[in-house]
Amino acid sequence: MTPPRREQRTAGPPATSRRGDHRTSHGDEVVVERVGAALVVHAAGTDDPALRALAAALPATPAPIVVDAAGVPDAALFGRLASAVTAAVDEGTRTFRVVGRDLPRVDPGWWRRLADRTGAELLVPSGRVTVAGATLFVHGADEGSAGTWWRCAPGVPAVLLGARHPVPSWQAAVPEELPTVHGLLATQHLPGGVLLRPATTALDTRWRVVPADPDHLTVIAGVPGGPHVRAADVASYLGSIPEKARATARLACGTGQDVVALGCDTAEFLGSGVTVVDGTPVVRENGIEFVFHDLSGAATWTPYLQEIHCLTGATTAVPRRWRAPRPDLAPYLPGAFRVTDRWLLVVMRSGLWLRQVSRPWHPVPVGRSVNPAVKVIAVGDPGESLPDDVWPLVSDLLDDFAPSALRRVRLSVLGVPSRRGRAVLEELTGRGRGGLRASVPT
DSSP states (O other), rough: OOOOOSSOOOOOOOOOOOOEEEEEEEEEEEEEEEEEEEEEEEETOOOHHHHHHHHHHHHSEEEEEEOOTOOOOOHHHHHHHHHHHHHHHHHHHHHHEEEEEESSOOSSSHHHHHHHHHHHEEEEEOEEEEETTEEEEEESSSSTBBBBBBEETOOOOOOOEEESSSSTTTTTGSSSSSOOOEEEEEEETTEEEEEEETSSOOOOOGGGGGOEEEEEEEEEETTTSSSOOHHHHHHHHTTOOHHHHHHOOOOOOOSSSOOOHHHHHHHHHHHHHHHOOOOEEEEEETTTEEEEEESSSSSSSOOOOEEEEOOOSSSSSSEEEEEEESOOOOOEETTTEEESEEEEEEETTTTTEEETTTTTOOOOOSSSSEEEEEOOEEESSSEEOTTTTTHHHHEEEEEEEETTHHHEEEEEEEEEEEEHHHHHHHHHHSSOOOTTTEOOOO
């Protein structure tokens, strides 16, 4: 890749923390400050809050250096950086990741000389950087393309690392090139993977804050408000990447179309399985999860069924990964958790299903397209009598939801309740749960 000749300006997110500043002036031209874990280098007499905010938002490892080289001669900047980095190396730091504005040179030769002078390993971007959680993503000259990180180490040639750092396992499968076109879809590079958007739609920026999953490429098909995408075009893109990355990729829908139907059709065109997810990827304590959002972009609820695998030649998709409805529930069968000796709670694409252990086992139901605004709690099996001991369990399950979340819950009673059960159900839906809706067999 030939890097662009001039560095673009870097935009940083608002500050999330600030652990104190320490300012050291070096001569009359350049100031070096410490903001949290970062060294901030800028011209004397300037004080840009955005630069400090960027420094505070950066991950502490590798050691961050934020540079605003505007108005600073190369020689003065080189000398001050060499002094600051050498001091940090003497204290035990060996690797530094550089972001900034108006960096002196994209040509890694400048930074290689700094690495040789200081004994440090320097990670330097070829373009504007977006901070997405722990992922730092380099933009290319074109908005839909990706740039690259350079690794400059003492005594060795500079090495291209790719657009994302830390480097995910699938990085090499997503080339840092201008957008390619697959049928009606153009690629747009993201920190977490690739957006396939219809060429007639505007660039979508909501995915810019989603970091990379180290082990899974995320492919988003379509944009909100845009036309539905064709499975043949999605298959064309997936078929263009190496099989190893394709096998672990996750397909999400940016439009309102059913991602399972799209995944099954894509698998038929592709001739191999496709893993799909409902919702938008977000960072949680236990890694990347997928969350539903409404049309305004506000989160609604987190699906219990987190990954679904679409197979070629199959009549239905297969659940691949799910989350427990409650952390205290013990797994019983794949996607099913024992609540009592008599009752199980089974995850569904649309919500949860409370059913008796004694009933014939059904595979976890994938079902049709899900309404992101509605979480379904199904109770019992269709046409079968419901024992009265189910209602305390239903009550406990509803108590797990915050009052604001109950307006999204729909209680779908599949079994036939007794007279007493109907009275309890009326009490459940009316007792401080005005937003709770329920459907009951007549």
